[in-house]
């Protein structure tokens with residue numbers, strides 16, 4: 001018999017395939033095909049919080065606009081999106097088992113768990129002047145007194161809604177809708193050109 | 198730059214938010230029983246005060262939650278913010294500085 005199984009991973013494309021970033025003090029790259037899971041649930045329910053922690057290996061961040069991370073082999077980054085909403089980033093492919101683990105843990109609880117991996121693209125930025133670049137299109141106050149490493153915020157850059165995460169002083173990630181990825185990338189390239197001029 | 202205090206995210210730029218009109222408009226309890234005029238009043242007619250107004254806002258580019266704000270419609274000054282379902286803060290009607 002012919003094996004008709006298709007390896008989808010070899011056929012996948014990203015809207016940023018072939019996107020070029022100019023040489024300069026800031027570097028930009030795509031974190032391709034991260035697993036992304038959206039979680040809704042009641043933050044006042046201790047059973048829900050315990051179940052989420054069990055499935056993720058790390059507690060949900062309850063402080064607004066913060067991130068909690070699990071390092072190592074089962075690394076996840078959990079973002080606060082709202083008082084009853086979180087987003088999980090995990091390694092490419094791991095979202096399938098993670099989704100099942102969450103659904104099992106939440107059995108009997110009033111929750112929603114949704115795989116949104118293909119809805120967003122994640123861009124990673126490095127460089128000591130990244131905040132200057134971001135300030136060209138984003139209204140957030142990026143001063144470390146209000147936006148520290150470990151903080152995240154939903155906002156916009158130019159016309160694109162984004163989820164910004166300050167990983168470290170000079171290291172950020174931006175999550176953007178798939179259909180806005182090319183637009184955002186081009187806008188960032190142009191802004192960096194203007195900074196260099 | 199006008200700042201709005203989201204009850205969940207804190208101070209953010211006005212451009213992250215969308216306005217949702219007057220707050221605390223109650224849907225009629227017996228829609229079958231009321232007149233067309235009363236329906237029209239519920240759907241279309243608003244107080245539109247010159248001065249202090251209680252109104253709805255959504256943090257549309259941020260946490261995407263609705264909340265309420267108190268604003269002076271003349272000066273555009275925000276006088277308070279509170280979550281949906283909470284009691285509105287008591288705002289003293291201030292001496293009018295304008296004519």
Ligand SMILES: [Zn+2]
Nearest residue numbers: 203206256260
């Ligand atoms: Zn908010």
